[in-house]
Amino acid sequence: MQSVARLPRLVVVAEAIGGLLILGALLLINHWLPLPAQTEVRTLATVLFIGGVLLMLPAAWLMMWRTAQAIAPQLFNHTDKKR
Known part of the structure; x- marks a missing residue:
């Protein structure tokens, strides 16, 4: 199972650019x-x-989705195959 917090590079770059845009809005105001x-x-x-x-x-949605899959795998038809 992959880490919940590990995000694809494109999503991390988009989130960083989004943070810079919000910072720019604060500086303008x-x-x-x-x-x-x-x-x-x-x-x-x-x-x-x-x-x-x-x-x-997208980063917030992806982390929420992965967290939901980790908390309740039965809801997403992910069965544990350790038997």
């Missing part, structure tokens, strides 16, 4: 990241935040 005067800060921060959350969802 607090005006720590300068932008040109014509740019709407709240809209850009909202887009970055939503994009970051969407990129982090």
